[in-house]
Amino acid sequence: MKKTVTDFLLLENKQLNKDNFRLVLQSPQPVSDLFPGQFINVEIKEASEIFLRRPFSILDVNYNQHTISLLVKILGRGSKKLTETIAGQTINAIFPLGKSFTLPDKSDRILLIGGGSGVAPMLFLAKICGLDPANVTVLIGARSVSDHIDVSAYQQFGQFFFATEDGSLGEKGYVTNHSVFSGELNQFSKIYTCGPDLMMKAIGRKAIEKNIFCEVSLENMMACGFGVCLCCVEDTKTGHKCVCTDGPVFNVNDLKW
């Protein structure tokens, strides 16, 4: 799909828990070919201290209704302002941006690990891959059950496991302490992850060590989102790459991890 600057109609803004919101945006034009890992760059309107757009991963798509949804976590001023948008208002965004995860083959056994707002592309990926549920394992980490996002709508697409730092949901500890991850990792042929940097690095290094295919979705600071400013670079083995156009999805083997 061609990149455009689009005025979306906000159909729904649902608070999922204290800091997380799901926004459903309807495009005036049909949307097509959107894949997990891609993102949109959202204008934050009428905010006195915000100049640049803010990038958010695509959480889901409904091609019939021309809608995409986002999972927005309040981190600072921009994300806060965005979550204050009311259904019926318009939200301007540049989309679709970035390269998606490499979709697995039917024969793959895949592990998806999401932490924090990084669960968004993982849920979208689970859905896209979930035709053969036995092969999709999803591991989701949160600080506590109160930060956790309800994923029941996605549980049909795979087997879900949870880790929370306080043990209030699933196993206690980080995702990297979870039995699924610390157990027989080689049962998985592909690992995909998105979340805090430290989490992704720990997962990526383990995958490198175990020689498992692994893709991560990075969240470098962006100015443009479509490859012109060269601000979002990641220092890869083949030099500086733009996270917004060469990524945000990278194979861990290409990174200097």
Add this chain to the structure above:
Amino acid sequence: MKKTVTDFLLLENKQLNKDNFRLVLQSPQPVSDLFPGQFINVEIKEASEIFLRRPFSILDVNYNQHTISLLVKILGRGSKKLTETIAGQTINAIFPLGKSFTLPDKSDRILLIGGGSGVAPMLFLAKICGLDPANVTVLIGARSVSDHIDVSAYQQFGQFFFATEDGSLGEKGYVTNHSVFSGELNQFSKIYTCGPDLMMKAIGRKAIEKNIFCEVSLENMMACGFGVCLCCVEDTKTGHKCVCTDGPVFNVNDLKW
């Protein structure tokens, strides 16, 4: 009353006609000693291109309810944004600012002339002076009846006359063409006016010529509103005076008109 930076509660925001709104603001503290000609300097919240506050005259006061009201005409981005504030939201303002009109004596026969959003301090002045209605004459000018603001609540305080450029209300033409103004002007012992510069100048010059006491309320561009920036100066016979602290009300004899 001491000047303060106050978070007002917007009690009411009433659209009076296409471009004019009446805003009723409630102070958390009692308000006291507010006089016609004084103004407040309003913060325009969450507006990406607005840095400074915007000054508005006090239209009315209700000491019992701790409220003041404003008449806001949409001129540019700031006034527009302000009129979009919804009852229940807070509006931050610095107030009270400026010197008021010299209140007339009981024996005075006064003429108040308001044009455009300049009617605000005129209505407030009419109310304050209106104990003896026979002596208060109010002349209000507008482009057309559709720009005109309903003043029925104030008509008990004086005799009202209207001039519209298209003749759709009262006499056709400018206020300075109106029979009240072009007639026996010396019947008035004091003239007060607020409105477009050209209007005030025409009135002020006539008052000087006829040697009638005349005060005008100026609207120079302001940065602070309380006398520290020295940006709002008017070049008077005694040098540069701050419209925000030495004014906004000036006697025409002090101006270089």
Add this chain to the structure above:
Amino acid sequence: MVNLGIKIHELDFKNPVLTASGTCGFGEEIADFIDLSLLGGIVVKGTTLKHREGNAYPRMAETPSGMLNAVGLQNKGVDNFITNIYPRIKDLNTNIIVNVNGSTIEDYVALTERLNELDKIPAIELNISCPNVKEGGMAFGISCPSAEAVVRAVRKVYSKTLIVKLSPNVTNIADIAKAVEGQGADSVSLINTLLAMAVNAETRKPVLSTITGGLSGPAIKPIALRMVWQVYNAVKIPVIGMGGIMNATDAIEFMIAGASAVQVGTALFIDPTIPVQIIDGISAYMERHKMQSVNELIGSLQC
């Protein structure tokens, strides 16, 4: 119909709106959003003789009504440009201008010689003002003798339209403009970014890997306007204005202050369709003000 065409030296522009170097890639990156042939011109990403990786991440900080960048001229070098990029963009039907960078006069000359060969590059923009790397030439752009030296050397090997991009980080930009005019520059463009800095109060570290970076965006518009006006009054060659232009009104202000053309930079990050909106906005303004030619706008400030 209003006439938007302008001339810089001998080069015709269909309209006075260009995209600024380092903010539109090679044009291709924004081709999804706008028809590039509508533009007056495209100034492509800063090019150097050799491949450059640029500065380390982080390279960006958001600031009030603006941003800092410290990209550091990341580019694949002139050979890559000539071999891989030029063939793809040369027929875009707009003026493609290459932004030229070096750390020595020899670099500038060698690079210019290579670009001189390219038929469809009618002009270069000599960047003596990038604040982010030694190779960006800001050292050249902040003193008259060094600015003169580099322009003199480049002028000798370049016969097409030579635009020199000036640094705002100087006491007197009009002096530098006069100096480069004296060495045969056909036009000056200004301003490049202002040297600036951001600090993270919580970590007590600089936000940028390079500590300082270049400030762009609406925050700098009043400074840029002042400099364009000063330079316009000091030189006879056409001035290309930029710095914080976000809409047609901004562009018109620059032209009134003396700019023959404008470049749109940081605004593209917010909305890559802005240059086209500006072109339309200038037309609408001219119709409203009963102007036939956009030349009537240039330097029309009434003081």
Add this chain to the structure above:
Amino acid sequence: MVNLGIKIHELDFKNPVLTASGTCGFGEEIADFIDLSLLGGIVVKGTTLKHREGNAYPRMAETPSGMLNAVGLQNKGVDNFITNIYPRIKDLNTNIIVNVNGSTIEDYVALTERLNELDKIPAIELNISCPNVKEGGMAFGISCPSAEAVVRAVRKVYSKTLIVKLSPNVTNIADIAKAVEGQGADSVSLINTLLAMAVNAETRKPVLSTITGGLSGPAIKPIALRMVWQVYNAVKIPVIGMGGIMNATDAIEFMIAGASAVQVGTALFIDPTIPVQIIDGISAYMERHKMQSVNELIGSLQC
């Protein structure tokens, strides 16, 4: 309890937050809003030897995250200050600093001599950086020799704390800072406003009566921070930082970059209680970061 006290030369400040010259009148104008004795200091309106009417109206333009002013040092002259104002403000229980302006070295010296007599004025801020009038001294502030000359002359007649206010409209502000340090300045304060301009596109006229004016406010903060950091690294005397400080975080950033104290200017127009909020905010920050003395903040940037 955290210790907010700092020292500039031999002068103690109860905290590092001052109000900037030209933005707080003589202090009295903001006394309704805040208890002035809470402030580290007050730098009063720019004073000249003789009464000045200042520039013609309009003197102000709003810009993205900032404003232009062209007040032009309107003030009633030093005699009026000494006779009418000084008696009213001398016992405010904060450091009252007078901002000193002249168009000749003799003016500066004559004015300083008058102020030297005043017991309760422990410091002056020598303004060699006002961009809006010839008498503002920017001509002095933009070259090392002239900056040196005026500081040398004033130093001879002034024994108390001498702060020199630097202009940002220069190629290398660190050089100017070193030059004035060399002539005995006890401190430098920076930045004054950046020379800038606004144009009304509809009327095609400059917005300000003086065409150009001085840019202040958050827009210039990144430039001011960079200059403070450069100057801090170049001189041994304490640096007083300003330029777009709107809140405690901004003030802390300046201190991390090297400012011993900060001045709050344009922010006062938006909210005159901001200086007190900043003082409280610095305390809270220090408690959160387990700092005892605000001196731990100064120049704590980790590069």
